[in-house]
Amino acid sequence: MNPKAITFDFWGTLFTEGPDFSAKVMPARYEALLDACAEAGHPAEEAEVREAYRQAALAFEEAWRAGEVMTTFDRVARIFALLGVPYDPGLVALTARRLEETSLLAELQPLPGLEAIKTLARKYPLAIVSDTGVTPGRLLREHLRRAGLLEAFQAFSFSDETGFVKPKPEAFHKALEELGVEAQEALHVGDLPHTDIKGAFAAGYPWAVQYVGFRHENGQVQPTRVIRSHEELLSLL
CATH class of the missing domain: 3.40.50.1000 (HAD superfamily/HAD-like)
Known part of the structure; x- marks a missing residue:
């Protein structure tokens, strides 16, 4: 070569x-989604948020394997839809940004x-x-x-x-x-x-x-x- x-x-x-991801990043992501639901006037239980996040992750995996890009904005929009949160592009974008930033809570x-x-x-x-x-x-x-x-x-x-x-x-x-x-x-x-x-x-x-x-x-x-x-x-x- x-x-x-x-x-x-x-x-x-x-x-x-790494080991800190589950301990630090995932709880912060769930918290960001719970806060967003509350901001939208549509409170949700943590168990509901976790399940919606899981389903959106499966949708991401399916899109990825099909050669398609699914952005964090798209993922949050899907989570909101699963939870019955009214669609608000501004709140979706803000929540997507919050989810992204959680990755900085843990060292890779x-x-x-x-x-x-x-x-x-x-x-x-x-x-x-x-x-x-x-x-x-x-x-x-x-x-x-x-x-x-x-x-x-x-x-x-x-x-x-x-x-x-x-x-x-x-x-x-x-x-x-x-x-x-x-x-x-x-x-x-x-x-x-x-x-x-x-x-x-x-x-x-x-x-x-x-x-x-x-x-x-x-x-x-x-x-x-x-x-x-x-x-x-x-x-x-």
Whole structure:
């Protein structure tokens, strides 16, 4: 492998949510939704909010697997509909923003070998190509800043900003255009075969490395290599 640039997935490749997420972030999200219901004059019970949140999360998963972007605004609008809260776009937007901001309440957990990113950045232009959920790209940048890694990346393609989810080639091409590199000159690193590996090859990459330091999923498309730590990239390259 002799790439001119490297793109990375974010979730499950660089970071995961970590132990504080369930303890700090989720209660804050439920609280934000309960407050919004009260503001709308339609109070709800926490159990109802939790169930509506769960159903909206399933809808997000379905949309993602269908290659569609479901924004946090869309998710909150669905939650309100499930709870019978009257539709108010201003309140939906405000609540969506509140849900997004909760992600900053917990530090993300770095995955094995993350310290190699700074070493790679000294030799290669790096970019992130990532699908986003409730936490949008602007806040993923903040998490990178907190980890001291924001400056290591020269380009970003987050689905909430581009409108494209992996494995759509456009998701990858957006980042490559910012880097000024052709797909046939790039390497992608990600954990999911059906989005990262399949998508990178579909976008024209000659190399796609599957990262299994967090989880190992099998897929129909075989990666160029499999690594358990980003440190392994240093020797591969």
